[in-house]
Amino acid sequence: MTIRVLVVDDQPLMRAAFEMTLRAEDDIEHVGEAADGREAVEQARLLRPDVILMDIRMPELDGVEATRILAAEDATTKILILTTFDIDEYVLEALKAGASGFLLKDVRPEELVHAIRSVADGDTLLAPSVTRRLLERFIEPRPPGPELALELRTLTPTERTVLTLIGRGRSNAEIAAELFVADTTVRTHVRHIFEKLGLRDRVQAVVLAYSTGLVTPTPR
Secondary structure, three states, X not given: OOEEEEEEOOOHHHHHHHHHHHHOXXXXXXXXEEOOHHHHHHHHHHHOOOEEEEEOOOOOOOHHHHHHHHHHHOXXXXXXXXXXXXXXXXXXXXXXXXXXXXXXXXXOHHHHHHHHHHHHOOOOEOOXXXXXXXXXXXXXXXXXXXXXXXXXXXXXXXXXXXXXXXXXXXXXXXXXXXXXXXXHHHHHHHHHHHHHHOOOOHHHHHHHHHHOOOOOOOOO
């Protein structure tokens, strides 16, 4: 299957560099480009890409707002945020808005290609350690207890435990080992959590776990 990619960046040289990398891959098709968030929304609606490489700081409409619009319109399109700094409150807002991960702009070509293939396959591209640094710096968790967000009350005790472990950066295999269950059981729990809470992927699950107080920042 060919992965259709839209490149969004306000710098022409950056767009050209990404296009050159993508055109060298047999399974990736560079279907178009945009210079700002407003144009990105228009091109995404027209071209229906599988993956969007989205610059985060642009004129007209920034990458956060463009991501929020596109993620709400089509949950199947995966959005990878492009940024200069890995610890950036705009990155966190984009992840909360529906992005599937982020890449630094100086990413090596092979890493860019791997990232595109990963998110196209439904994986989340964000190291747990980076997720934690972002969340612990910019999010203000509510204290855990009876006042947890209403939507969390739809989860079973086991599902809440699984969500907590996702928030702590555990993989499905690690969760299975910790709970003494099969990987397939964990995948079922994760699917139910996403369905009940309307989550796109693990990034949004991690953000929710922090914001509701299921997971708290580590002491400094």
